[in-house]
Amino acid sequence: MSIERRRAAKLPNLKRRVLLPAAVGVAAAGITTLALLPQAGAAQSNNPSDLGNYGYTGSYIYGGTPSKGGGPITYEKLNPASIPYGKTLFLENCSTCHGVEAQGTTRAPNLQGLGAATIDFWVSTGRMPLADPTVQAVQKPPRFSRSQTLAIDAYVSSLAPGGPAIPNVNLTLANLAQGESLFSTNCAACHTITGAGDALASGVFAPSLMAATTTQIAEAVRTGPGNMPRFGPNTLTDQQVADVVKYVDYLKAPNDRGGIAIGHVGPVTEGFVGIIIGLGTVMLAGLWIGGRAK
Ligand code: HEC
């Protein structure tokens, strides 16, 4: 057989053994990538004029201007008419420790000027009223209804201005991939990347984030409860807080979109794992096709 004829005979074989599997491989890798990374490019609005004033005026209770609306975070306006009811609830449930005017006592800290978000976080997560002042307050079923909590908040906020207002987060304007990277740099050291929580130094622990609502997550970030640092607007913008909240919310009920959950470590990481598994599958498929061609 001449060299030319041998080459000609080999060509179809080469096509089947190398080119076909390679083509299948590229196609499959593309499909895998597309299927696993749908959220990386989520739409986001970054219009600075929509960001409001972070609610740091303390004037909402008196009819000040809450954020302009349409931004990733809007601020709850408290109702001045609920102050008398809030005062009654405060005197019955809080004043023995915090004092009649929330000015603080030897048993508990001053609450004046902390802001509506701080009061709301501690009461709505059930941390307050506190049963045992010697241990770290924990998340438990709240004692008060939403309107009672807002009334207590209105009373305390009426005593002194200041502090952040109650944030409501619009998750549709938040970016999940951005939130994951902000969470990994700012929060994961204490709460772990899955939000499961962890023990910190000297008996303090960073709790699991699974029970927190979107408002409570934003409140924790802005007010820094207990041993958690406070992230003010110079550290994280409202947009970035909303992004982080979206990621924590995603950890609670990961949106798998029909894919296989990989420990819910986050969309970007899962995307990479997906690509590697995809490529591996593709190579196996290539070998199988190549094997059959023999
Ligand atoms: C048994 C005493 C006690 C009662 C009752 C109580 N608290 Fe507290 N509260 C504390 C103590 C002690 C702390 C500090 C706890 C800590 O830092 O972990 C605290 C902390 C707080 C904080 C956080 C303050 C800060 O500087 O961040 C808020 C807000 C608060 N309480 C609100 C309330 C409200 C509102 C009520 C009533 C619904 C209430 N508490 C009832 C003892 C009490």
Ligand code: HEC
């Ligand atoms: C230095 C450690 C540390 C860092 C960093 C940290 N936290 Fe925390 N976090 C804590 C601790 C401690 C608590 C519990 C506070 C308490 O109850 O006294 C907490 C509480 C919370 C809670 C309340 C959970 C509940 O019980 O409902 C949320 C939500 C939260 N953190 C979110 C975040 C987010 C989001 C970030 C990043 C922007 C972050 N934390 C960064 C230590 C930390």
